[in-house]
Amino acid sequence: MDGPKSDKPWWWTGLKFECLGCGRCCRGEPGAIWFTEEEERMLAARIASNLEEFRRRYVTGRYGRPSIVEKANGECRLLDGATGRCTVYGLRPLQCRLxxxxxxxxxxxxxxxxxxxxxxxxxxxxxxxxxxxxxxx
Structure with a gap:
């Protein structure tokens, strides 16, 4: 006889995670790095002279939505390859923060x-x- 089934997800008892700053999550196979309009405005103000320049230099389309451009090697365009750190860490999109x-x-x-x-x-x-x-x- 099976015991009662839990209605909680498998991870409900908790999971361990601590960012070590290695940058591996910002490298590798191509993907999408989505952002909101507000995140786009904040990023543009930080790293470009205006929104149009930001879009030209840092934005592409992925799956019908705007996404941060990746370098030819699969790294996020906002990753400093030498340090393995995000150049806009404090402003990184929610997708990255999660x-x-x-x-x-x-x-x-x-x-x-x-x-x-x-x-x-x-x-x-x-x-x-x-x-x-x-x-x-």
């Missing part, structure tokens, strides 16, 4: 573990409660 607590990585323990092979901060450091993770989602 990593690794993305729905795709929380979909299953397997998805989380696969990504943790790439990200040394996953399963290390601070314990994030299920309530905290749910609030991020």
């Amino acid at each position: 990593f690794p607590f993305w729905p795709s990585l929380l979909a299953s323990p397997r998805a989380w573990m696969e990504e943790s092979r790439r990200c040394p901060g996953m399963n290390q450091g601070k314990e994030h409660s299920g309530e905290e993770i749910a609030a991020l989602l």
Whole structure:
């Protein structure tokens, strides 16, 4: 006889993550780095002379939405390749700030573990409660 099933997601008991600043999440296979209109305005004010210049130099389209351009090697255009650090860390888009607590990585323990092979901060450091993770989602 099986025990009662929990209506909570598998990660509800908590997950460990602490960013080590390695920049691996900003490199690799092509993807999308989406941002909101407000994030775009703030980024443009910080790294370009105006919104049009920002769009010309830093924005492309991915899956029907604007996305930060990636370099030919797959790195985010906003990543300093020498230091492995984001050049706009304090203004990085919400998508970046939420990593690794993305729905795709929380979909299953397997998805989380696969990504943790790439990200040394996953399963290390601070314990994030299920309530905290749910609030991020």
